[in-house]
Amino acid sequence: MSLSLISRIFGEKKKTTAAIAKERLGLIITHEGGHSGRPGINLKALQQELIDVISKYVPINKDDVKVELEKNANLEVLEVSITIPEAQPKTA
């Protein structure tokens, strides 16, 4: 009781019913797999993570990592291409 009073005073946010609906749908929609070949890959996030990992080893620019999803009749191809910039020639 005291806890709920504190959370009320400090305005701790209760999950809205809309947020609950979204969470529930998120689970069934991916599970029902009605969409043949629509796994819903978050390409932006994937690209960012790839950039982060590769940057640990080679300095690259954001544009050097390309992530594309190509759809054909019954398969999808996830194409990742990473261009590594040529090492800058050292000026003597």
Add this chain to the structure above:
Amino acid sequence: MSKVVVITSGKGGVGKTTTSAAIASGLALRGHKTAVIDFDVGLRNLDLIMGCERRVVYDFVNVIQGDARLSQALIKDKQCENLYILPASQTRDKDALTEEGVEEVIDQLRQMDFEFIVCDSPAGIEHGAVMALTFADEAIITTNPEVSSVRDSDRIIGILQSKSRRAQNGEEPVVEHLLITRYSPRRVAEGEMLSYKDVQELLRIPLIGVIPESEAVLQASNQGMPAIHLKGSDVAEAYSDVVARFLEEGSREEALAKRPLRFVDYAKPGLIQRIFGGK
């Protein structure tokens, strides 16, 4: 070249017929020769929403069965020059819509130089709904921001991607558009309703517009006047935006940037408004 556009949803009562009438009228208002077909065999309603129910003589099934010519069954809209309605039949025989029959009618409409053929799908995922989407080039997935409607839209997208002619023939897939209808910005702001962004994230098809929940829709249907004709109402404006984006060449992002969503934000009433009870 004619374009076949299906208005579909899976779930019933989400606003497909309201949307079919509004979009078909909007396309015609912009000068495009358009036909709108009611695929809801046994539960014809589009004629009422278009206000032509007393002029129905022959219907879709009569044409398929050879009892009438297409030109005899098409009803010219009373408000738009370029618009024709093909009413559904009231027969209870659901199999009256054969695939060959539907194809034949659509081919004839193409030959008659209709630019757009709008197909008002019945609810469900059975024969009637499949017939409505079989020949589609584009699909407007009508969805309410509500759990069962979102799930059913997901199902119908799957069917579109497997049963449409385009999918079956391995051609370019049907172009999908997400239309969210009966949207209440206030309830979204209060956390009671999924936002359009939530729905779009879940279904992952490009958004073409958001139609607000509005009392004007009932006013329009009472009179047999497609909602897009209700001058100055939010729904009419929102549907006009959808038609404009639909006709836009280029990507959906560009169309949305050029014509941003309207009626999606909720302005909290200020203190003064609250005291004096402004609307």
